[in-house]
Amino acid sequence: MNMRNPNLTFVVNALKATGDTIPEAITNAEDESDRIREEVRKYRNHGYAAMASTWADAVLDGRDPAEDREVFRAVLTNVLLEGGDLEYAALNAVENRAVRAVADVxxxxxxxxxxxxxxxxxxxxxxxxxxxxxxxxxxxxxxxxxxxxxxxxxxxxxxxxxxxxxxxxxxxxxxxxxxxxxxxxxxxxxxxxxxxxxxxxxxxxxxxxxxxxxxxxxxxxxxxxxxxxxxxxxxxxxxRAARPAEEDRAARINYLTGGAIK
Known part of the structure; x- marks a missing residue:
């Protein structure tokens, strides 16, 4: 899986090194990333012109654009595409889901x-x-x-x-x-x-x-x-720091008493 989060990449690589199975939370993220990319490809065929056309069809066919499912879909698509890099943001969302799932295990x-x-x-x-x-x-x-x-x-x-x-x-x-x-x-x-x-x-x-x-x-x-x-x-x-002082004290007592400290 091509992850943008380096910490998640490190975790996955380490799990592979253990020779054990990868947690489902991470393998699911890979499948979810593929689904996101496929959906983004579909959305790229749409834009403002497609949204206007869908709206016009609803009006001319006597349907309320505000209640029309196809108009809603076209508006949503346009908003997502106009808001920035849809694929980048959506794949980040997938990775964030994986991070939360990793925390659980x-x-x-x-x-x-x-x-x-x-x-x-x-x-x-x-x-x-x-x-x-x-x-x-x-x-x-x-x-x-x-x-x-x-x-x-x-x-x-x-x-x-x-x-x-x-x-x-x-x-x-x-x-x-x-x-x-x-x-x-x-x-x-x-x-x-x-x-x-x-x-x-x-x-x-x-x-x-x-x-x-x-x-x-x-x-x-x-x-x-x-x-x-x-x-x-x-x-x-x-x-360890106190040891020299204790040894020095013991040596002085030994000298003064003329005997060994037991």
Whole structure:
């Protein structure tokens, strides 16, 4: 389906990447778009002259133009055509219907996204266990490791692609329904690492790089999950900041007492 709404396009592409069926709300939108285009083609054969002719026929045949169905149809057609780009506006209306329908099945879509994303993360972990920290883009080095490594590399490439496509769908859906609020950083929505790891990978947009850093991909699909992760990171940051002061205090007490603090 040729959609003008990029967020809806991202959602559809991500759903295709899951390998699951596309929700009826979206497939219906494609059929509805075809119907709209066909109707617009019919309307383009009409205009002011056709409207005037229909009105004149009603008058000459003794019918009240205000009550005549054909006159009403001709007037409606003329109004729609004169108002602007009918096809563009009508197709936007179809997409808006699809967006509303997508919001109704949002939870199901998010579950599909999470399964595909997390499964891709498991594939990346398996590939990493075989390839180690070999440069994933150095195909020569990987071929030298043998056929098992080559297959692991192919699996990792596909898993990286799925991670990117699903994340685009995630942000697209959030753009449509705002289920998660403002988009959190990749490291927060993709996983739940400790604060030190989070700071190392926070700017990464690559599932493989996160995997190499020891991160387990675990897509957040609710605002509560994102908030919980954000709050835990804040607590860990505070605890880390307080640690040097506590260690210094312990060292001073140890010096003054001449003994170890248990």
């Amino acid at each position: 949002q939870d199901d879509i998010l579950k599909r996204f999470k399964k595909a994303f997390d499964d891709a993360g498991k594939t990346l972990r398996k590939s990493f266990n075989i390839l180690g920290k070999t440069n994933i883009d150095d195909t020569t080095a990987i071929f030298q490791l043998g056929p098992v490594a080559v297959q692991a590399h192919q699996d990792a490439k596909e898993a990286r692609r799925i991670v990117r496509v699903i994340d685009n769908g995630w942000t697209g859906l959030n753009g449509l329904t705002h289920f998660a609020g403002p988009n959190p950083e990749y490291a927060t929505r993709w996983a739940d690492p400790d604060v030190d790891t989070w700071e190392r990978v926070r700017r990464s947009k690559d599932g493989w790089q996160m995997t190499v850093e020891g991160v387990t991909l675990d897509l957040a699909i609710s605002r509560d999950t994102i908030n919980a992760r954000t709050e835990r990171l804040a607590r860990e940051r505070e605890e």
